[in-house]
Amino acid sequence: MELLQEYLNDLKLRGRTSRTIESYKSSSLEFLQFYPEPEKVGKMEILEYLQYLKDKGKKNSTIQRDFSAISGLYDYLIFMERTHKNPILQIRTRYLDQCEDPERRFIPDIRDVREIFRSIEYEKDQDDSVIREKAMLMTLAKTASRRGEYLDLTLDDINLKRNEIYWANKKKRKVRLGFIDPELHDVLEEYLQWRSTVKAHTDYLWISDNGYRIHKDYSNEVIAYYAEPLGLHEPGGPLYKRLTCHCFRGFFTTYMQRAGMDEIYIKWLRGDSLKKKTWANHYLEFDPELVREEYLLRVPRFLI
Helix, strand or coil, X not given: CHHHHHHHHHHHHCCCCHHHHXXXXXXXXXXXXXXXXXHHCCHHHHHHHHHHHHHCCCCHHHHHHHHHHHHHHHHHHHHCCCCCCCCHHHHHHHHHCCCCCCCCCCCCCHHXXXXXXXXXXXXXXXXXXXXXXXXXXXXXXXXXXXXXXXXXXXXXXXXXXXXXXXXXXXXXCCCCEEECCHHHHHHHHHHHHHHCCCCCCCCECCXXXXXXXXXXCXXXXXXXXXXXXXXXXXXXXXXXXCXXXXXXXXXXXXXXXXXXXXXXXXXXXXXXXXXXXXXXXXXXXXXXXXXXXXXXXXCCCCCC
């Protein structure tokens, strides 16, 4: 379709990534097959299309991604003066956001997180430095660490021989030992190999292309970069529409709970205080291998 190709060329000119362009291409193509002349489409037709997507069994985050692509298509048509309105905007506000709880942070599910890693894999085929982003996000998703804790990691804090992480001594971190599963082990190993090719000017684990410690906001920028095209992040939106480092902490907690892990083990892995469980506190400090065993049994896998 000529219009679709024009839109894709516009996305490329605006600097959108190959992954984003492919995602938007799929969503826009489906819409244009439904409505070949989008300039003539109104609200009722958009509602029919929304119902069509729901009847197909698409989850809300996927529909959000589709509508982001279609909204972008209408923005292009407005820019080219081929229409004067974007009928997607009001539909999104009225029908796609109504079920969200504005008091809660967004907690992605396992399918959402796997989609993000598939996007990273796609980018990695073109840029080997993307292994850094893959390692950063996987560390967050598999450890429930706070942003400050994971940013303060040094090379000495990662022990791939024992598959352990040693968290810095911080006020909120009550348990300093963390574990590395085989999937994270392989990713960290690959990252460290890439890191060795960069002239590092710091012992901090996460470094920029220039070898310096990454900026504290870089992690959230990376998450937004991959999550926005998937409909998982709205820049500048309320908390329940934004995917951040802290959301991965919520993801880990929720996933492990659903996987059947005992609450005290989850608290231990999160580094939370165990004062209310004094007997368990002493016992788990005495034998952390119990936690390791449960962790390796239940920790989520992403690269499948």
